[in-house]
Amino acid sequence: MSYRIAIIPGDGIGQEVIPATTRAMEALPVDFTFVEVPAGDEHAAETGEPLPQETVDVVMEADATLFGAAGETAADVILPLREAVDSFANVRPATAYPGVDAVQPDTNLVFIRENTEGVYTGLEQDVTGDASTLTRVITDRATRRVAEYAYEYASEGEYRSVTIAHKANVMRKTDGRFLRVAREVAETYPEIETADVLMDALAMHLIMRPTDYEVILTPNLAGDMLSDLAAGLVGGLGLLPSANIGPDRAVFEPVHGSAPDIAGECIANPAASMLSAAMLLDYLDESAAATTLESAVLDVLAEGVRTPDLGGDTTTSEMTTAVIERID
Numbered sequence: 001m002s003y004r005i006a007i008i009p010g011d012g013i014g015q016e017v018i019p020a021t022t023r024a025m026e027a028l029p030v031d032f033t034f035v036e037v038p039a040g041d042e043h044a045a046e047t048g049e050p051l052p053q054e055t056v057d058v059v060m061e062a063d064a065t066l067f068g069a070a071g072e073t074a075a076d077v078i079l080p081l082r083e084a085v086d087s088f089a090n091v092r093p094a095t096a097y098p099g100v101d102a103v104q105p106d107t108n109l110v111f112i113r114e115n116t117e118g119v120y121t122g123l124e125q126d127v128t129g130d131a132s133t134l135t136r137v138i139t140d141r142a143t144r145r146v147a148e149y150a151y152e153y154a155s156e157g158e159y160r161s162v163t164i165a166h167k168a169n170v171m172r173k174t175d176g177r178f179l180r181v182a183r184e185v186a187e188t189y190p191e192i193e194t195a196d197v198l199m200d201a202l203a204m205h206l207i208m209r210p211t212d213y214e215v216i217l218t219p220n221l222a223g224d225m226l227s228d229l230a231a232g233l234v235g236g237l238g239l240l241p242s243a244n245i246g247p248d249r250a251v252f253e254p255v256h257g258s259a260p261d262i263a264g265e266c267i268a269n270p271a272a273s274m275l276s277a278a279m280l281l282d283y284l285d286e287s288a289a290a291t292t293l294e295s296a297v298l299d300v301l302a303e304g305v306r307t308p309d310l311g312g313d314t315t316t317s318e319m320t321t322a323v324i325e326r327i328d
């Protein structure tokens, strides 16, 4: 079986970590056809289009997509891309790996973030010369879909608990709805413990006692922010992978952005992108290859091979070679 994978390196370090990742994927005993397509700032500067239709077409025909990062045009690239694949759930694991300096070395969390609405629907306007508004959308349908995904994920992954993050005491209509619908779904999974917590308190608890949490179900913006906070707990953005899951398509991407501050220096940590590829392999039911790739990355980190974000001086390419040596 040969898998057709859409590859979108995009901008900044996306141009470094995605080729590093496809190099590592090529070392696996799985047959891939990579179809590289453009998106992002550079393509927009050349053509006026941050996300060309050709790219969307390739994504729609692919078995899965691996995306790097987009810079200034991020909202014009990743949001329509997520919309195209109808990715209703954004999965962001945050795990502290052996050998990596982490603020909280026992952290092992998975954020399941609603990925289609909340404050990311683009419903913003200037109402007067000196005031702007933003409409926050929460629907039963989107909440139910992501909550069902979170509980299925917890159930299949043998997690004991799901925590619903919200601010329903203030955003009574929108987060009130999110909490109510998520609790309805929770009732159908009595074997999984359910807790709910105010998202601002959760930010503090995550720093002090991350081991109290396993799967965390969040509205869109809260998931974006809290997963970056969790990245800080486990060693930084260079380590966090993610998946955008739709009903029959999915896009995998490192949580980090284009990191313009280090782009072009060949020092970006490719771990987040490689771990995203491991999630992609799991999605394709290539679990043995997923484990091989993930273990290779973790072994290399545990051996002390570190890019500068983790306190070392290994280059992107040297780390990639080390990962490939572990696969072979």
Ligand code: ATP
Pocket (backbone or CB within 6 Å): 013, 017, 069, 070, 071, 072, 074, 237, 238, 239, 255, 256, 257, 258, 259, 260, 261, 262, 267, 268, 269, 270, 272, 307, 309
């Ligand atoms: P963008 O606007 O594209 O999101 P950004 O710089 O605001 O870019 P990130 O790209 O997520 O946000 O980077 C935040 C910080 O984390 C930067 O200092 C960056 O250098 C660092 N960083 C992110 N990803 C990596 C990585 N893979 N390797 C090393 N450092 C990284």
